[in-house]
Amino acid sequence: MALAVHAAGRPVPARKMRSPVTARRWPAAVPLGSRIFSAAVSTTGEKQCPDWAEATAGFFRDDSRPIMLFDGVCNMCNGGVRFVRGNDPNRRIRFEALQSEAGKMLLQRSGRAPDDISSVVLVEKDRSYIKSEAVLRIMEYLRLPFPQLAFFLKLAPLFVRDFAYDNVANNRYAFFGRSDSCEL
Numbered sequence: 001m002a003l004a005v006h007a008a009g010r011p012v013p014a015r016k017m018r019s020p021v022t023a024r025r026w027p028a029a030v031p032l033g034s035r036i037f038s039a040a041v042s043t044t045g046e047k048q049c050p051d052w053a054e055a056t057a058g059f060f061r062d063d064s065r066p067i068m069l070f071d072g073v074c075n076m077c078n079g080g081v082r083f084v085r086g087n088d089p090n091r092r093i094r095f096e097a098l099q100s101e102a103g104k105m106l107l108q109r110s111g112r113a114p115d116d117i118s119s120v121v122l123v124e125k126d127r128s129y130i131k132s133e134a135v136l137r138i139m140e141y142l143r144l145p146f147p148q149l150a151f152f153l154k155l156a157p158l159f160v161r162d163f164a165y166d167n168v169a170n171n172r173y174a175f176f177g178r179s180d181s182c183e184l
Helices: 075-086 101-109 131-141 146-153 158-170 172-176
Strands: 029-031 067-070 094-097 121-123 127-130
Touching: 067 075, 067 101, 075 094, 075 172, 094 101, 101 121, 121 131, 127 131, 131 146, 131 158, 158 172
Parallel strands: 067 094
Antiparallel strands: 029 127, 067 121, 121 127
8 A cells, every 4th residue: 555645745644435425525623723724835935834723823812712704795694693692692602704804814724715605614722613513513602402402403414414504505695695794
C-alpha cells in the first residue's frame, strides 16, 4: 500500500473508505485549527495556510459564548435569529452575519470557504458545527423543550437530517425571500 505525500513532504496515512451513505463533503463538527483552508500567498510568493484558530482567538478571549453565523440577507435566517433570541433568555449565543468580515474569518476558522453562505454555522471556542448539527447544537442552548427535542432529532441519521436541511436551505430565498441588508 503506497502512502500519499503531503505538500510539506510528510507522508499522509491512507484513510479507511466510508460508505457513500455516510460520506460527507464536510465534517459535521470541525476541530478548530484544522488546516483544510484555502492557501494564502505570502510576499515571497509561497503559499501559506494561516492559522485561523489563532487569528480569531480574540472572539473568544473575553466572551466564551458560541457564535451563530447566519445568512444576513435571508429572511428565513433572520427569522431564525429572532426565534433563537426569543428563546435564549440568558443570551448564551452571539450572532454574526456570514457576509461580515468577522463572519468570513470565523467561516475560515471552521474550515469553510469565506464566501460560503450555504449553511448556518455554530462556532464554539474549540469546534464548529454546520448544517443540521449546528441547528441541533443551537437548540441545546435554548430553553425547554428545545434541548429535549434536539436529543430526539439526533436519533435520525445525519444524512437524513442534512438532506432535509439542504432542501430547505437551497430553497430558502424562493420560499421566504431576501432582504436588502442584514437586520443585525
